[in-house]
Amino acid sequence: MRRIVLALDSLKGSIAAADAVAEIASGWRSVDPLVGTDLRPMADGGEGTLAAFAEAVAGATRVPVAATGPHGRSVDASWLRLPDGTGVVELASTSGIELLGDDRRPWDAGTIGFGQAIAAALDADVQRLVLGIGSSASTDGGAGMLSAIGARILNGSGEPIGPGARGLRDAASVDLSGIRPLPSGGVVVLSDVTSPLIGPHGAAAVFGPQKGLDAAGVEAANAALARFADLVIAARSRVPVSAGARRANTVPLGLRTEIPGAGAAGGTGFALLAWGAALRPGAAEVADLVGLRAAIARADLVVTGEGSFDGQSAAGKVPTLVAGLADAAGVPVALVAGRIARDADTSAFAASVSLTQLAGSAASSLAEPARWLRVAGAALARNL
Secondary structure, eight states, rough: OOOEEEOOOTTTBBBBBEEEEEEEEHHHHHTTTEEEEOOOOOOOOOOOTTHHHHHHTTTEEEEEEEEEEETTTEEEEEEEEEEESEEEETTTTHHHHGGGGTTOOOOTTOSSSHHHHHHHHHTTTTTTTEEOOSSOOOSSTTTTHHHHTTTTEETTTBOOSSSSSHHHTOOEEEEEEEEEOOOTTTTEESOOOOOOSSTSHHHHHHGGGGGTTOOHHHHHHEEEHHHHHHHHHHHTTTTOOOOOHHHHHHHHOOOTTTTTTTHHHHHHHHHHHHHTOEEEEHHHHHHHHHHHHHHTTTEEEEEEEEESSSGGGGGGOOOHHHHHHHHHHHOOEEEEEEEEEETOOOOOOOOEEEEHHHHHHHHHHHOOHHHHHHHHHHHHHHHO
């Protein structure tokens, strides 16, 4: 019997990872009823990270939390408590771009809700935190998050700054003396990008346009992030590192804007480094959690994918990580994506399927993702 591992990320804003792998498996079985399918839904720190942990860890429980969303209104979110005392918090469900729909707010979306969820987990005495920071709606440098866990970020008049990149432009002072201490086991941050904070490859330049920033806005946001970074670095030098950070060996050797991942989530990666957290590749951490390496070793074929496979997919995204694991195990791998960019390198895959091409248009594939994932599964079963 042929055995297939299905390890896809969510198709952002369209279908969750767990549903995506189930639909492909259903389509495959319509052609090959005897196939053995091993479903391993994945995430990279963005949307679906909480669900991946909930499915992989027995005894995980969701804890509801009310948070301020990127639009300034309350959202009903949750964080995850694991049996070992770890708390898992996902930025996407509190401050994520999908919460805005088509209403992008490049200057006013912030991360305060993410910080509120972190504070709620700390209030519940978690021993360790795992934070997924993909799918951000904002470019606020993590200022909202920091303020929610005790930082004071003030404008020139001594008042707290407003939300988002608009407020960040007014930042004149940062005080980290009242920030919450890290839990005893430290804080691990799952990131899906390796961008620095500022510059041509930084948070504003790379991700600002998809959040609604035009060219002038990118330049202004980049300047605001640079000024904010100087304030944070100076403030960090005045505050002793928490005992939790020391014990977890998570303190970076000098807080710098060029640290890979500092530009993740509109600069929230940098803010978390300032707190004392450690940045980790999100897809690799989730792969370890769900036992993906062992599953691939038993497989005859692996299928992976995500919503949009493009040039950014090579930088820490799920399909590239899965393809590397499959290659190391000598197992062929196929790609299923909502969209495959023309310039994307698909040479690592034995086959690649675009739902947009199958459906005839992006609108059609987005309207019925489950249907087209089943079609994709059946197509792969006939051709591989």
